[in-house]
Amino acid sequence: MQTQSNLEVYLDMDPGVDDAVALAVAAVRFHLRGVTTVAGNVTLDRTTANAGRLLRRMGLYDAVPLRAGSAAPLFHPLITAPSVHGESGLDGFPEGFDPPDPPPSETAWRFWEGRWRQASSPLRVVATGPLTNLARAGMGGLLPAEAVAQLVWMGGSLSGGNITPYAEFNAYVDPVAADWVVTASGWPMRIVGLDVTRKARFGAAAISRLKRLGPVGEALAQVLQAYCRRLGRPWAVLHDVVAVAALDAPWLFRWQRRAVTVVHDGRERGAVLAVPGVVGRPVWWAVDLDLPNFYTWFWAGMEQWRGSGDARA
Ligand code: RIB
Numbered sequence: 242m243q244t245q246s247n248l249e250v251y252l253d254m255d256p257g258v259d260d261a262v263a264l265a266v267a268a269v270r271f272h273l274r275g276v277t278t279v280a281g282n283v284t285l286d287r288t289t290a291n292a293g294r295l296l297r298r299m300g301l302y303d304a305v306p307l308r309a310g311s312a313a314p315l316f317h318p319l320i321t322a323p324s325v326h327g328e329s330g331l332d333g334f335p336e337g338f339d340p341p342d343p344p345p346s347e348t349a350w351r352f353w354e355g356r357w358r359q360a361s362s363p364l365r366v367v368a369t370g371p372l373t374n375l376a377r378a379g380m381g382g383l384l385p386a387e388a389v390a391q392l393v394w395m396g397g398s399l400s401g402g403n404i405t406p407y408a409e410f411n412a413y414v415d416p417v418a419a420d421w422v423v424t425a426s427g428w429p430m431r432i433v434g435l436d437v438t439r440k441a442r443f444g445a446a447a448i449s450r451l452k453r454l455g456p457v458g459e460a461l462a463q464v465l466q467a468y469c470r471r472l473g474r475p476w477a478v479l480h481d482v483v484a485v486a487a488l489d490a491p492w493l494f495r496w497q498r499r500a501v502t503v504v505h506d507g508r509e510r511g512a513v514l515a516v517p518g519v520v521g522r523p524v525w526w527a528v529d530l531d532l533p534n535f536y537t538w539f540w541a542g543m544e545q546w547r548g549s550g551d552a553r554a
């Protein structure tokens with residue numbers, strides 16, 4: 242599989258329908274060095290199995306290390322979203338691609354630590370789920386500030402939530418992890434919140450186009466069709482795909498530096514607050530997205546799945 246960028250990238254995710262499409266486009270845009278999973282959209286066993294199914298369908302199961310992370314948030318009971326992503330988290334995906342074995346017992350955070358210590362350069366990570374794994378890596382001293390070159394996160398919102406009026410799902414599931422990462426990690430960070438990701442709609446024409454992009458496109462099309470049927474709407478919002486674009490093509494966005502914090506509990510749990518002045522650590526916050534060129538970017542990448550992937554169960 243050709244990559245269009247030499248960037249070596251790690252994905253931390255909770256597949257999940259939009260995580261699945263994000264993984265497919267990341268696999269052609271970057272040199273994927275690892276996929277780690279976290280509980281979020283569904284339980285950890287399912288997000289991990291889904292990541293394995295996706296890698297198998299992409300023909301990358303033996304090439305890209307897969308490690309499981311946290312089965313629950315740092316201090317809150319796990320909340321999942323099977324009504325959105327299906328009981329499996331990837332309802333509609335072709336049968337027969339379940340991974341033959343569970344991944345190695347090494348945790349996500351120990352995997353990252355080992356890679357950083359052996360690498361000559363700090364890690365680049367795209368996170369599209371709750372930030373529990375990264376918070377555990379940072380709080381545990383396994384990934385100090387200098388260990389991460391760039392963290393892009395799909396999470397938060399400065400313009401209203403989706404799981405509550407105040408909070409976006411990834412921030413809501415583990416607000417303590419999100420708050421620690423955005424205020425205390427010291428990692429250079431770009432955040433794409435609902436402010437821009439809610440624009441990334443993919444409807445019937447996109448699903449039809451995916452069907453023509455080999456076994457990977459066909460499988461994703463089936464997942465999106467099941468998603469649209471489940472939610473009773475003709476389109477899906479692929480939030481996590483926007484996070485991949487934020488690393489590969491940041492010029493598609495308008496960015497503002499913001500010092501932010503995340504509310505831990507109460508009615509506004511998971512709300513992201515822009516803190517006036519320089520309290521906390523400024524991060525780059527996406528305030529706008531060039532939607533036409535985002536779609537052009539996406540399809541240019543996904544075209545590489547035409548004639549690739551593995552339809553053999
Ligand atoms: O709020 C959208 C985010 O929550 C996406 O990452 C989606 O996969 C869910 O995890």
Ligand code: CA
Nearest residue numbers: 257260369370
């Ligand atoms: Ca996700």
